[in-house]
Amino acid sequence: MDTLTLxxxxxxxxxxxxxxxxxxxxxxxxxxxxxxxxxxxxLTVALLLPVTFKLDPTGSIIxxxxxxxxxxxxxxxxxxxxxxxxxxxxxxxxxxxxxMAKAGxxxxxxxxxxxxxxxxxxxxxxxxxxxxxxxxxxxxxxGPWDYFALMVLAFVTVSATFGDSVLRGLTSLALxxxxxxxxxxxxxxxxxMAFDIPNLLDGISVTTMAVGLFxxxxxxxxxxxxxxxxDAVEAVRGSLWMTLDxxxxxxxxxxxxxGLGFPxxxxxxxxxxxxxxxxxxxxxxxxxxxxEFGNGAIEGVAGPEAANNASAxxxxxxxxxxxxxxxxxxxxxxxxxQQYGLVPGPLLFITNADLxxxxxxxxxVGNLMLLVLNLPLVGLWVRxxxxxxxxxxxxxxxxxxxxTLAANPSLTELALLVGFGVTGYLMRCWDYPIAPMIVGLILxxxxxxxxxxxxxxxLGDPWVFFKNPGSATLLALAVAALIAPLVxxxxxxxxxxxx
Amino acid sequence: xxxxSHTFGPSWRTLAGIALALEILALLIWLDANRxxxxxxxxxxxxxxxxxxxxFVAVLxxxxxxxxxxxxxxxTEEGFAPRDAAPATNHAALAWILGxxxxxxxxxxxxxGFIVGATALFVGTARAFGQPVSARSxxxxxxxxxxxxxxxxxxxxxxxxxxPLERLLLA
Numbered sequence: 001m002d003t004l005t006l007x008x009x010x011x012x013x014x015x016x017x018x019x020x021x022x023x024x025x026x027x028x029x030x031x032x033x034x035x036x037x038x039x040x041x042x043l044t045v046a047l048l049l050p051v052t053f054k055l056d057p058t059g060s061i062i063x064x065x066x067x068x069x070x071x072x073x074x075x076x077x078x079x080x081x082x083x084x085x086x087x088x089x090x091x092x093x094x095x096x097x098x099x100m101a102k103a104g105x106x107x108x109x110x111x112x113x114x115x116x117x118x119x120x121x122x123x124x125x126x127x128x129x130x131x132x133x134x135x136x137x138x139x140x141x142x143g144p145w146d147y148f149a150l151m152v153l154a155f156v157t158v159s160a161t162f163g164d165s166v167l168r169g170l171t172s173l174a175l176x177x178x179x180x181x182x183x184x185x186x187x188x189x190x191x192x193m194a195f196d197i198p199n200l201l202d203g204i205s206v207t208t209m210a211v212g213l214f215x216x217x218x219x220x221x222x223x224x225x226x227x228x229x230x231d232a233v234e235a236v237r238g239s240l241w242m243t244l245d246x247x248x249x250x251x252x253x254x255x256x257x258x259g260l261g262f263p264x265x266x267x268x269x270x271x272x273x274x275x276x277x278x279x280x281x282x283x284x285x286x287x288x289x290x291x292e293f294g295n296g297a298i299e300g301v302a303g304p305e306a307a308n309n310a311s312a313x314x315x316x317x318x319x320x321x322x323x324x325x326x327x328x329x330x331x332x333x334x335x336x337x338q339q340y341g342l343v344p345g346p347l348l349f350i351t352n353a354d355l356x357x358x359x360x361x362x363x364x365v366g367n368l369m370l371l372v373l374n375l376p377l378v379g380l381w382v383r384x385x386x387x388x389x390x391x392x393x394x395x396x397x398x399x400x401x402x403x404t405l406a407a408n409p410s411l412t413e414l415a416l417l418v419g420f421g422v423t424g425y426l427m428r429c430w431d432y433p434i435a436p437m438i439v440g441l442i443l444x445x446x447x448x449x450x451x452x453x454x455x456x457x458x459l460g461d462p463w464v465f466f467k468n469p470g471s472a473t474l475l476a477l478a479v480a481a482l483i484a485p486l487v488x489x490x491x492x493x494x495x496x497x498x499x
Numbered sequence: 500x501x502x503x504s505h506t507f508g509p510s511w512r513t514l515a516g517i518a519l520a521l522e523i524l525a526l527l528i529w530l531d532a533n534r535x536x537x538x539x540x541x542x543x544x545x546x547x548x549x550x551x552x553x554x555f556v557a558v559l560x561x562x563x564x565x566x567x568x569x570x571x572x573x574x575t576e577e578g579f580a581p582r583d584a585a586p587a588t589n590h591a592a593l594a595w596i597l598g599x600x601x602x603x604x605x606x607x608x609x610x611x612g613f614i615v616g617a618t619a620l621f622v623g624t625a626r627a628f629g630q631p632v633s634a635r636s637x638x639x640x641x642x643x644x645x646x647x648x649x650x651x652x653x654x655x656x657x658x659x660x661x662x663p664l665e666r667l668l669l670a
Contacts, residue, residue, distance in 0.1 A: 050657075051655065054655060054656070054657075167559070167562055167563070167566065170559060171517075171521070171559050171563070174521075174552070174555050174556050174559055177552050177555070178524065178528065178552055178556065181528070181548065181549055181552060185545035187545065188544060188545050190535055190536075190545050192531065192532075192535070192545060192549060193527075193528065193531050193549075216600075219596065219624065220593060220596060220597075223589060223592035223593060223595075223596055223624075223627045223628060224588045224589050224590075224592060224593050225588075225589065226589050226592050226627065226628055226629065227589070388630070389628045389629075390624070390625035390626075390627075390628035390629060390630035390636075391625060391630070391639065393624050393625075393627075393628055394620075394621040394622070394624040394625040394628070394630075394636075394640070395621070395643065397596070397599070397600075397620055397621070397624045398617045398620060398621050398640075398643060398644060398647065399647075401600075401603055401616075401617055401620060402613075402617070402647050402651070402659065405607065405613065405659050405660060406651055406655075406657045406659055409607065409658065409659060409660045410607070411604060411607055411608045414600075414603065414604050414607055415604065418597070418600050418604070421600075422597075425593075429509075430509040430513060430517075431509070444552075448548040451543075451547075451548065452543055452547070452548075455543050460543070
């Protein structure tokens with residue numbers, strides 16, 4: 001019952017007029033930017049990170065959460081009306097949702113997505129509020145070796161479940177780790193990989209990397225494929241009010257989506273695409289009218305959208321309770337915390353209880369705002385989709401340059417931005433996943449400090465990681481997570497389905 | 500994701516190139532780690548993580564080289580089409596965007612200011628997506644970047660690189 005009191009206090013924090021305003025601005029900004037085709041929630045947070053340097057920490061982190069949920073809502077609108085999933089997790093929504101829009105049922109598709117997201121977000125937030133304190137209690141007894149092993153596990157799951165090739169995922173992660181090394185070592189003050197460039201001694205900024213990889217890389221990639229053909233936007237036809245039949249067909253997929261999304265998101269398993277695609281597959285198997293799948297089945301929008309939202313809230317469990325980001329957006333949120341010198345983890349629940357519980361409660365507030373604001377405003381949002389591509393991408397690049405130059409107005413920073421942009425372009429061309437690189441940059445230095453602390457305590461005995469049951473189990477899980485996809489691949493190739 | 504899992508991936512030449520790049524990167528990290536002084540205290544120093552990461556990168560490089568070798572055999576003997584050879588790349592569009600970024604960099608370095616540089620980037624990117632360079636695109640770019648600059652300077656009190664135009668606006 002202690003948790004409920006804390007959550008109640010959190011709601012009081014979230015309901016303060018200032019914080020309500022921040023949540024509202026975040027939700028609107030997130031929807032605004034997220035609805036633009038090709039912009040994912042993580043890029044939205046990355047672009048807006050530098051703008052919030054000077055604001056109040058609690059307010060801005062509440063705003064980040066709003067941006068995150070708003071951007072997810074926006075991405076699904078784009079997926080339904082434009083068939084352009086802003087991120088991998090919206091692919092399933094795009095399949096059925098766009099078909100529904102083409103068949104004149106865009107209103108119902110948008111409604112089931114919005115209401116499903118709201119239900120999923122609210123239930124998952126309650127799950128987060130109940131689960132996080134338990135993990136915190138457990139994590140207080142964690143030694144540095146346990147944290148290190150946990151981070152290794154996160155590295156493996158993030159790289160092996162994003163994208164389809166373990167080798168490419170691990171390479172992306174390794175690049176992130178390399179860039180994480182750049183700069184002054186925090187313990188000894190020695191410069192690493194800085195090559196006597198003063199700017200590099202401060203380390204690589206996660207904003208620059210994320211904006212370069214996502215915004216510039218994506219723009220270059222779209223431009224390189226540009227041939228003058230523009231996607232058509234489907235008009236919102238059909239009533240926004242779902243019929244009784246549509247409600248009946250939606251609520252079970254919502255609940256199943258939450259059941260898949262929240263646990264998978266809360267485990268350090270990374271990525272919302274696994275639960276969304278799982279949910280899509282399950283709904284197709286369970287459907288009363290399976291023939292509708294592929295032609296606009298409402299279950300195929302309701303399930304994946306709920307799964308997507310629940311798993312996004314689920315990733316907040318390891319992020320808040322352990323300081324462990326398991327998705328690109330969670331990594332950007334962590335960067336948001338770090339911007340104010342806050343370190344998510346068990347300690348934050350004690351030192352900044354107001355902030356943590358205010359944030360958790362703001363998820364509820366934000367989801368409610370999205371439901372109330374977005375369905376009536378959908379006509380306005382759709383207008384954004386008709387911005388011509390040249391102005392849209394030109395604007396995105398101006399904002400990308402602005403974000404980087406505002407954080408650090410120097411040529412080196414701009415050169416890094418362009419370098420990451422070209423890297424992001426090449427990674428897209430060659431099918432390397434981007435998210436592990438961002439997670440590697442953020443989590444790498446944290447893993448290193450735990451590694452060194454563990455070895456200091458053990459007086460330099462490297463076996464310390466295997467002698468402790470906790471860390472040994474986690475490392476064994478990491479090895480299993482690394483080998484499992486390879487084994488499955490081998491099995492598949494035996495069946496003659498070799499890729 | 501489900502669609503991509505059955506594609507063939509980059510050609511063996513690309514993979515071999517990536518393998519080489521990874522080995523060079525590993526070597527660079529290792530050399531930089533050697534440059535650091537020996538650690539005297541208990542535990543490990545700042546070079547340990549560098550060596551671990553360098554080894555990791557080197558192993559990934561070897562794995563890429565092995566994949567490249569296997570793919571070369573399948574491309575030459577079994578006639579698989581490499582993935583990166585398929586879609587036509589619009590080089591002109593890439594050049595317009597990178598050109599815009601280069602002009603912005605020059606403006607930052609030479610004191611031309613954010614508005615002029617970012618407008619060049621705006622116009623270049625719009626051109627890459629088929630919008631001809633015209634008074635209209637320059638106009639939209641100028642207004643947008645000037646608004647961004649003023650918002651940052653006045654509301655957030657963050658300074659973007661200033662040139663003659665920016666000083667005029669703030670005066």
